[in-house]
Amino acid sequence: xxxxxxxxxxxxxxxxxxxxxxxxxxxxxxxxxxxxxxxxxxxxxxxxxxxxxxxxxxxxxxxxxxxxxxxxxxxxxxxxxxxxxxxxxxxxxxxxxxxxxxxxxxxxxxxxxxxxxxxxxxxxxxxxxxxxxxxxxxxxxxxxxxxxxxxxxxxxxxxxxxxxxxxxxxxxxxxxxxxxxxxxxxxxxxxxxxxxxxxxxxxxxxxxxxxxxxxxxxxxxxxxxxxxxxxxx
Ligand SMILES: [Fe+2]
Numbered sequence: 472x473x474x475x476x477x478x479x480x481x482x483x484x485x486x487x488x489x490x491x492x493x494x495x496x497x498x499x500x501x502x503x504x505x506x507x508x509x510x511x512x513x514x515x516x517x518x519x520x521x522x523x524x525x526x527x528x529x530x531x532x533x534x535x536x537x538x539x540x541x542x543x544x545x546x547x548x549x550x551x552x553x554x555x556x557x558x559x560x561x562x563x564x565x566x567x568x569x570x571x572x573x574x575x576x577x578x579x580x581x582x583x584x585x586x587x588x589x590x591x592x593x594x595x596x597x598x599x600x601x602x603x604x605x606x607x608x609x610x611x612x613x614x615x616x617x618x619x620x621x622x623x624x625x626x627x628x629x630x631x632x633x634x635x636x637x638x639x640x641x642x643x644x645x646x647x648x649x650x651x652x653x654x655x656x657x658x659x660x661x662x663x664x665x666x667x668x669x670x671x672x673x674x675x676x677x678x679x680x681x682x683x684x685x686x687x688x689x690x691x692x693x694x695x696x697x698x699x700x701x702x703x704x
Contacts, residue, residue: 475600477643477668483604484642486665492608492617494663495688497696502667503635503650506699508657509623517568518587518625518680529601529670531591537565537572537682538585548606549583555611556583556618556685574623575684580692583607583618583685587625590671590679598634598672602644605664607685616688620664625680627656631673635662644668654679661686661696 477483497504521535526546528534540549542560549556559582565572568587575585593601607618622633632651639645652660654671662669673679686692 474596477602479642481603481643483668486604486606487608488638488642488666490608490617491613492611492615493688494617495619495661495693495696497693498619498661498663501650502637503652503660503662504696504700505652506659506661506696508655509659511570511574513570513623513625517570518682521564521567521587523587523589529588529590529603530593530598530673533589535564535587535589536562536584537568537587538562538575538582540584546586548609550606550609553610555609555615556607557581557611557687559583559585559685571623571682574682578621578686578692578695580689580695581616581687583687585682585684588679588681588683590673590681592673592675592677592679593671594674595634595672598670602634602636602668602670604666604668607665616692617663618665618685618687619661619692621661621684621686622659623682624654624656624658625682626678628673628675628679629653629655631671631675631679633660633662633669633671636668637666638668654681659699
C-alpha cells in the first residue's frame with residue numbers, strides 16, 4: 472500500500488542512537504512523554520504575524536525562528552555555525568511572541584532552536600516519505616545532556632497526528648511500535664526525536680502551526696516535566 476519505506480540508505484540510519492549522554496529516565500521506555508494540555512492561550516498573532524522562512528522538513532513546511540544559534544532569522548542547523556543545538560539567542564520574531572518566549576524561558580532548561588512550524592496538509596502516504604530521525608546532538612559533548620524536543624500545538628487539528636516509531640533491530644522504523652499523538656490545540660509532548668522516527672500526518676485543509684523547542688536533558692528539564700505531569704492531578 473505505502474509506496475515508500477526507508478531503507479538502510481536513508482540518511483537517518485547513520486545518526487547515532489546509543490551514546491553516553493545523560494538522558495531523561497522518563498523517556499527510556501517509549502522515547503516520548505505526553506504532557507497535560509497547555510493551560511494558557513496563545514494569541515494567533517504570535518504565530519501568524521511572524522517572519523517565516525522557506526525551509527522544508529517533514530513535508531511542505533515553513534519555519535519562523537524564535538531563537539537560533541546567533542539570533543539571526545536562520546533555519547540552518549546550529550552545526551553550520553559549529554554549535555550544539557543549545558544556548559540559543561532570541562530572534563526579532565520573539566518580540567512578537569511574548570507568550571511563547573515566556574513559556575520557553577519558564578522551563579528553565581538550556582534551549583536550542585525555538586521555531587514555529589507551519590505545515591501544509593499532507594495525507595499519511597505523503598507524510599511517510601518524510602519520516603526521519605533528527606540529528607539533535609551533533610557536537611554535543613558526551614558528558615552533557617542529550618538534546619530532545621518539545622511541542623506545543625498552536626492550531627487545532629484533532630484529526631492530525633504525530634506519527635512516532637521506535638527502531639527495529641535493523642535500525643529502521645518498526646511499525647509495531649507506532650504511536651499517534653493527536654494534534655489538538657494546546658497538545659504538548661516531549662520527544663527524543665533523535666531516537667524515534669517521526670512525521671506529522673495532517674489531512675486538514677489549512678496549515679498546522681506548532682511551537683518546537685530543543686531542550687537539554689538534565690535535572691532542570693526533568694523537574695519541569697515532573698511538575699507539568701503532577702499539575703494534572
Ligand atoms: Fe524531525
